[in-house]
Amino acid sequence: MRHKVIGGNTYHLPSGYSFAQVFMRSLTINQGPIETTSENMEKFDGTYSMTFPGNQQLIVTQDAGFINHVLREKHTNYKKSAMTSGKAARLFGDGLLFSNGDFWLQQRRLIQPGFHSKKLQGLYEIVARTIDETLAAFPTGENVDFYPLMHRLSFDIVIRALFDIDLSPATMQELTSLFTGLQNFLIRDIRRPFRKFLYPINGQERLNLKRSDQLKDLIRQVIRQRRNDPKPYNDLLDMLLSTRYEDSGEPMSEEQLIAEVLILLFAGHETTANTLSWLLYLVSSKKDILDRLTELSLKLDINESIRNEYFQAVINESMRLRPAAWMADREAIADDSFAGYSYPAGTVIMTFFYGLHRHREFWENSDVFDPNRFIDENGKIRKSPAFFPFGAGPRMCIGNNFAMAEMGLFLRAFFSKFEISPTSTPPELMPLITLRPDKVLLNVKKR
Ligand code: HEM
Structure with missing residues (x-):
């Protein structure tokens, strides 16, 4: 425990690093954030704290109880931190x-309400169509990099x-190019905050604010076209246009829309592409899993593929070992406390899902890819x-629900048409805003 007096109050922070130690470590540590955080989790038993300039406290935890406390039980005392959200907003x-x-x-x-399972049903036809179009022109051969292909597909979907x-x-x-440009800038900004002062000087800030305006203008045009289009639609834009605030009965303003x-574009494509x-x-070197996926993909219809337990278990197991978030x-x-720790208002809590998803207390043979751990004795998830x-x-x-369905539809369509096998180059972890692979090289041939 670190005892710290802040604003006249004494707080009991989890053990960890003082400001001087954080500074020294920032000069000497060369490895990525996942490796560093995982090492700290071992060293400090699942929760640690760090002090940043201005006496800003950061607590990192992979304790399921602490994560529940922050995200569920005391959620009204927490907001998205300005550290990441401010820049993105x-x-x-x-x-x-x-x-x-x-x-x-x-x-x-x-x-x-627009994301309830029943409402989404109408969208699945659009998703399935987009997947089929992509797979019709899918490359085959050795060392095909799947990451850009999955990225493009998820964006199109x-x-x-x-x-x-x-x-x-x-x-x-x-x-696509405006969006990618903005995302790349955001990642640079979050990873290298000390370069921030350069952006107004080297034109990066102006360029990216302009990109943001151009992107908004493009979306504005699509929305205005739609408003003048008498045809009925069954897409998410239609849902956003038709919904009304409960108290005023008014629709959303154009800017908010x-x-x-x-x-939805931002949150909805990279996560799925990564997963x-x-x-x-992860499945490319597991023959039994590949055989099962193929067998199911040839048997299931579109609706069954959305609900299939084995598909869901494979997706879950992938998200356990490589959680996009x-x-x-x-x-x-406001000030808060948990399990003997106490911390001041303004403390940032980072929930390290990656570590919890591999925690030996919860997961047997935690490094092994085994979808069956997600299937119970009745065959349910x-x-x-x-x-x-x-x-x-x-x-x-x-x-x-949309993401799970989209991935189920993909598994059915992909494995009914293609076979994959591993290559000698494994992907590297790239923990940016989401956890993405640098590349995913696989051999692929038509079935
Ligand atoms: C495998 C795919 C996906 C994963 C792993 C994922 C993961 C997450 C996580 C962990 C959060 C909560 C973040 C937090 O608590 O700070 C989140 C929020 C969100 N996601 Fe996803 N997501 C996925 C797909 C999607 C899709 C397809 C959409 C929309 C089409 C979407 C839209 C959103 C939105 C709007 C939020 C913010 C919700 C709020 O704050 O009220 N996500 N996502």
């Missing part, structure tokens, strides 16, 4: 993922689920208190 707007407080709650209530219209190739290209569309890429890598961050609004692929509590992923 500047570029992507104040949509669901980055907003806080009453405003977030109002938006969540408004949008949530979210775009089509949002706007079920054929955007011109030029518009799609522009959307643009922000929510951007957030599918890791999944294909490898951690979440929250900032305490087994739940675990140590599994948080979509977060938890009121801010849990709004798109989780």
Whole structure:
């Protein structure tokens, strides 16, 4: 425990690193954040703290109880931390993922009904069609890099689920390049905050704010076209346009609509792309699992593939070992305490899902890829208190049903048409905003 006096109060922080130690470590540590955090978890028994400039406290934890405390039980005392969300909101707007407080709650209530399983059913035809089109032109051969292919597919799926219209190739290209440019800048900004002062000087800030405006303008055009289109649609944009605030009966403002569309694009493609890429890598060397996936993909119809337990177990096991959301961050609004620790308002808590998903107390042979651990004796999906692929509590992923269905549809379509085998180059972990592979090289041939 570290005892610290802050603002006249004494707090009992988890053991960890003082500001001087954090500074020294930042100069000497060369390994990635997952390796460093995992080492610290071993050293400090699952929870540790660090002090940053301005007496900013950071607690990192893989304790399931502490994570529940922050995300579920005391969730009203926590907001998204300015450390990550502030930067992102500047570029992507104040949509669901980055907003806080009453405003977030109002938006969540408004949008949530559009993501109920029944509502989503209508979208699955669009998703299946997009997957089929992609697979019709899918490359075969040795050392095919699946990551850009899965990235493109997931992006196309979210775009089509949002706007079920054929955007011109030029518009799609522009959307993709603006979006990717902004994301790359955001990642650089979060990873190297000390370079921030350079951005106004070297033009990066102006360039990216301009990109953000251009992206918003593009989405504004699509929304305006839709408003004048008498045809009925069954996509997410239609849901966002038709929904009304409970108290005023008013629809969302155009600016807010643009922000929510951007957030669904942002939150809804990279996570799925990462999960599918890791999944294909993880199963590529497991013959029994590949055989089962193929057998099921030739047998199941589209609706069955969305609900199939084995597909879900394979997806879960991939998200256990390689959670796209490898951690979440929250900032305490008021002083709080948990299990003997106490910490001041403003403390940032990082929930290290990656570590919890491999914790020996919860997972037997935790490093082994074994989908069957998610199937119970009745063949149903087994739940675990140590599994948080979509977060938890009121801010849990709004798109989780959509994502699971999308991935089930992909498994069916892919394994009915293709065979994969591993190569000698394993992917490297790239923990940026999400946990992505640097590349996923596989051999692929038509069945
Ligand atoms: C495998 C795919 C996905 C994973 C692993 C994932 C994971 C997550 C996680 C962990 C959170 C909570 C973050 C936090 O607590 O700070 C989250 C939030 C969110 N996700 Fe997902 N997600 C996925 C797919 C999607 C899709 C497909 C969509 C939409 C089409 C989506 C939309 C959102 C939104 C809007 C939020 C913010 C919810 C709120 O704060 O109220 N996600 N996601």
